[in-house]
Structure formats: structure tokens, C-alpha cells
Amino acid sequence: MKYLDADRNPRAAWAFLQQTVRAATRPWALLEACGGRAQNLARFEAEDALPAGLKLIHGPGCPVCAAPPETFDRASALAGRPGVILCAPSDLMRVPGRRDSLMAARSRGGDVREVYTPLDALALARQNPGREVVVLAVGYETTAPAAAAAVREADRLGLDNFALMGAFRRQATAVEAALDSAGGRAQGVLVAGPVCAVTGFRAYEPIAAKFRVPVVITGPEPADLLDAIARAVRQLEAGTHEVENQYARAVRPEGNPHAGTAIAAVFETADADWPGLGQLTDSALVLREPFRRFDAADRYGPWPPVRPTVAGQECRDGEVFAGRIAPASCPAFGISCTTGHPLGTGMASPEGACQASYRYRRQSGPAAPLPVALISGPSQALPTSSR
Ligand code: SF4
DSSP states (O other), rough: OHHHHHHHHHHHHHHHHHHHHHTSOEEEEEEOOOOOHHHHHHTTTTTTTSSSSSSEEEOTTTTTTTSTTTTHHHHHHTTTTTTEEEEEHHHHHHHHTOOOHHHHHHHHHHOOOESSSHHHHHHHHOOOOOOEEEEEEEEETHHHHHHHHHHHHHHEEEEEEESEEEEEEEHHHHHHHHHHHHSSSSSEEEEHHHHHHEEEEEEEEHHHHHHHHHHHESSHHHHHHHHHHHHHHHHHHOOOEEEEEEETTTTTOOOOHHHHHHHHHHEEEEEEEEEETTTEEEEEEEEEETSSGGGEEEEEEOOOOOOHHHHHHHOOOHHHHHTTTTTGTTBTTTTTBSSSSSHHHHHHSSHHHHHHHHHHOSSSSSSOOOOOOTTTTTOOOOOOOOO
């Protein structure tokens, strides 16, 4: 607890950040790929109060936004098939895809059930041998080990009524593509520590060298983020471009070997399409042989093309995800697209940049020198994501 409390006390980190940025010789922009951690910045008003001359560009942090929107349309279509039980975590229920959502499929009579992990869906498959159980699972490498465990167990049990509809993505490939797409607008990168707790951070070393940018692996607390920003600025001022591990209490350079082994046993890499970033080589994790028979794409595909609705066409969350535009630059932001009526993943997902900007946007007034929410400090429990 001693260390946890220290990490939740942002006073020192805030003072350090102010000091660091005051000494900066020029404005800097950092690409933030931290998902729920960016929500914390917005929630505690820290983003509005960042020192002048320091800009955060929201990039590929949200793990749900990394999945192509068509994934959710296809899951919704599967949910309408007779005999199918479609399982998904609760945060995927309202994601609208390009024309449909699981919530809408359920309201039409589809058997859609909320599960915490793919292992819960596996239990349902065992309890319902006459039904087909499909589990939707999306995210970065953090989500893949639980899916790998479920598939291996289904294989061991010889279950043939269980399938995985997975959209697992490798975050480092997206960060590299977003830096390319930003065309030099971002001079440093903040990366989500929980993903690196699984993968390690070796994959970021060639990226830091290629773009000559500092990459800071960042913990989930507001103090972690402020500390990480200060570290990136210090590197920029010093002209260095190293991978720096701010979240050393959880992240090892090589990651978690058990999780890595579990992933490698069941998945292999493949090229995949990304919202706003196009097709990226070896950027996805897909089931390998002999587990491919559990792949919903093999069992139920090929999928018919998805024609977006007008709302789907209006959504620019791919550009937000790639860091090319800020959420508020989308014409639909806060008008036709709100948290109550999301048009895209960025607004529907609790880790989406659009939702963070919409829920916690500053109503009025100048930036405070120290956010009031941060002053109340250490006792506040903060939401973090396991994805
Ligand atoms: S504000 Fe809504 S419509 Fe615009 S990019 Fe974000 S999710 Fe899409």
C-alpha cells in the first residue's frame, strides 16, 4: 500500500512536470497511446491544466477502438442466428459498428449474454451442448491470454460448440503506424504500461530509434501519467530518444513469460486492417493450427460486406484513433454523437478518446495551475483497464 499511495499522490509529479516544462526551450507534442489512462487525465482535469507549450495527441490507446467496426456488425449478425449464444464483455455491448450493435441485436431477440472472460463463455458451451456459443473478444495483447486459455480448454474437452470471434491487435504496430501517419507532429510517445506488462517493451526500441522519439512506458495513475510526460519532455530537451520504463513496478523488459507462452501456443501473427491506419503487417493475433477450428471466421465466414448507415459514414473515429484529428474536430462530436447515442467506437468505449473528451471536457474558465481534483489526491480509487 505504501507504494500504491505514493503513486496515487500527484502533488510531487505535478510540481515536477511544471518545473520540467517551465525549463523547456520549445513547445512539444506527445502521442498518447494509453487508453483508460488518458481517461484519468481528462477526469482529473489534468489535461486542461497542462502547462502551455505541451500538447497531447490522443492516438491508438483504446483497445476496443483497435478493432474494425465491422467486427461488431458481424457479431450482431451472428447473434441473430438460431441456436447461437453470442457472448461479449459488457463494454462491447453498445459499440455500434457501422450499422448494428449487440445491444440492438439483443432487443431484436438475439441471445446475447455478458461475460467477464472467454472462460465464462466456455462454461456456457459446456452447459448448453445443443447450442453454438460464440465469444467476442477484442483488444491488445492483454486480452489474449484468457482467450488462449479458453481455446486450449475447449480443445482438451473436445468441445465443438464453442468458437472465438477474436480481434486481437498488437499495440506496438499501431504506435509505429500512428507516428508515421502523424508525419512528425508528435515528438514523443506515451505507451500503456498494462499492455507492456504482458509484452515487455523491446518492440518499442526500434520504433524509438527509427523515429528518433522518446517512448515512455506509463503506469495507470494520474501521478504516473504526469511523471511520464515529464520524463518524455526531459528526454526531448536532452535530445535523447530512449525507451524509458516509468511503470517499472509492473513492467519487465521481456514482459510476462507465462502470458507470452500462452499466447504463442495458440496464436500466430497476421496482417490486419486497422481503423484509420489501413492494413498493417503482422499486427494481429489469429488462431494457429490446430486451434483454427475454434475460429468463428472459419466456422461462420466468409462475412458479407457491411454497408455503413449514414451515422456510420459520419463517424471519423478512425482518424481520431490514428491521432490525425482531435475528437472535438469531428462535426458530430457532442451534437449527433454523445455518450447516450454513440455513433462510433471512440464514443461508445469507456476507453475511447471521444468519450473521454465528451465526459470530462472542461465547461468554462481558464486552466487551473493545479487541478482541484488532483489536490484531493491519494485516497481516490481510479478506474483502470485490464485490456
Ligand atoms: S465523436 Fe462520435 S462520430 Fe465523431 S469520431 Fe468520435 S465516435 Fe465517431
